[in-house]
Amino acid sequence: MTAIKFAWSALGGDPARLARLTTVVRQGALEARLPVRELARACVGACALAAAELAARRAELTEVPGVRVDDGAVAAAFHSERHLLVDGRPPVAFAPLSRFWRTADGWVRTHANYPHHRARLLAALSLPGDASAETVAARIAERPALEVEEAVYDAGGLAVALRTPKEWAATEQAAEVAARPLVERERLGTAHARVLPPLDPATAPLLPAAGLRVLDLTRVLAGPVATRTLALLGADVLRLDAPWLPELPDQHADTGFGKRSAALDLGTDPGTFEELLATADVVVTGYRPGALDRFGLSPQALSARRPGLVVAQVSAWGAHGPWAGRRGFDSLVQVATGIAATEGSAEEPGALPAQALDHGTGYLLAAAVQRALTEQSYDGGGRLVRLALARTAHWLTDGIRPAAATGAPYEGPGAWLAETDSPLGRLRHALPPVSFAGGPAGWARPPVPWGSDTARWR
Known part of the structure; x- marks a missing residue:
């Protein structure tokens, strides 16, 4: 099919x-x-x-x-x-702390685009709020990937260890x-x-x-x-x-x-x-x-x-x-499910x-x-x-x-x-890719500033 x-x-x-x-x-x-x-x-x-x-x-x-x-x-x-x-x-693309990091036994990817997720990541690593990417890299490199994943999630942050397709398939969540x-x-x-x-x-x-x-x-x-x-x-x-x-x-x-x-x-x-x-x-x-x-x-x-x-x-x-109660984003799902390893390798993940x-x-x-x-x-x-x-x-x-x-x-x-x-x-x-005969070619209105409208129907 x-x-x-x-x-x-x-x-x-x-x-x-x-x-x-x-x-x-x-x-x-x-x-x-x-x-x-x-x-x-x-x-x-x-x-x-x-x-x-x-x-x-x-x-x-x-x-x-x-x-x-x-x-x-x-x-x-x-x-x-x-x-x-x-x-x-x-x-503005991914924040400096949203990336792949080498761990003691592989790779982990974090997501810290939002300030509260950044704060939770640093707290999980026992680092100050102004820690640099270099400091984060050194701290993560000391620990196994799964340990980092669990510690960050326990703190309410987002981190996922790189898994191969076979490793993901062996999990209960898969x-x-x-x-x-x-x-x-x-x-x-x-x-x-x-x-x-x-x-x-x-x-x-x-x-x-x-x-x-x-x-x-x-x-x-x-x-x-x-x-x-x-x-x-x-x-x-x-x-x-x-x-x-x-x-x-x-x-x-x-x-x-x-x-x-x-x-x-x-x-x-x-x-x-x-x-x-x-x-x-x-x-x-x-x-x-x-x-x-x-x-x-x-x-x-x-x-x-x-x-x-x-x-x-x-x-x-x-x-x-x-994992039903876990937070997650596209980049992290790619890492967990073996996609990052497939698009790159277990030694050098891709996307x-x-x-x-x-x-x-x-x-x-x-x-x-x-x-x-x-x-x-x-x-x-x-x-x-x-x-x-x-x-x-x-x-x-x-x-x-x-x-x-x-x-x-x-x-x-x-x-x-x-x-x-x-x-x-x-x-x-x-432009929108959704197209059918007689249908709209674009949106009726542009985006507005966040939170600028009243919470009521027109």
Whole structure:
């Protein structure tokens, strides 16, 4: 089964719909030892097909609009955070303490882009807050990789020891991940959601998510990619963050297209969230499984208060197994699951050409939300969809066969970059890769400063 067929099947899609999809293959796009191009094309293609299907359902079209997936657009989008320019300034990349480190017996990778993660890393290593990278390197070099991993995680930080594919496969977490479907899909309750109004097929562009209200409680990077895509397709997306956890500015600019952004303390102002939830159609969360449950934000609790809701969740390691409660990012999942060893070696680890686990999972999450909405239009029931970066990694390493590239050569991202004025400055950015006949070519609004909106619907 090709990657796109597998992804569409995992989403519960009708296989007959695949006839509406065409691809433009470009040699050299997202080159890697692993079949990254095939994964990226499949994730975007499934998302675009889900959008076209929902558009056809709501506009009462006799045929699903044609979908076109271009490897060039996909490659540009999967590097969107790297292509961003703000008034000509390139984005700030990984922080100095977010990198590979040699240990006494191998390698470990840390993630310390956020100040609180940096502080926890240094505390775990018994180092002062102003410790240099050289000091960190010397301290880590004294200890075994697994010891560093456990010490940093125990301190609430992020570090993962490099594992080969064989070493990862031998872990309990790998077995839990492999046992789950690529897209977990469940019914939530028996109550009926509101019926979405039909779309006028003569209206351009055709926006399958028009009129939908989406609460976005996600961070870095898969969740924001998913909600950015839903905003492209017409949804009113309101991102909510804790006031004490501001997003990295360039990351916010890249993933904030089409959205609004508000700060809200769920602990001290639960009433505002309840007002938003009362008329929401979709809630998307990107925190560790269970991390938001104390605020009454488990899927079951949300569904009980807002019957018919679609709840979408994304995490690093999945909701099952000993690592379910751990924090994680794309770069760390690559290290744990053997991808870094495959793209490099156990002696000199490498990385995928893009944060493909993040981007790919993000487009699959947006696709899962849209498929849930299409299914809901028939039976009215609420839905839960759940994805994990580690499960996407398992698909990449064990489920996709590389295909020969027979198309034109990839000549760079230029054709899929644009410039837009915004409150953040003049932005150069990647265009959306999700495309179907009659659909949107870009976002209706640029990103806004973090936390600059009021926590209420338009």
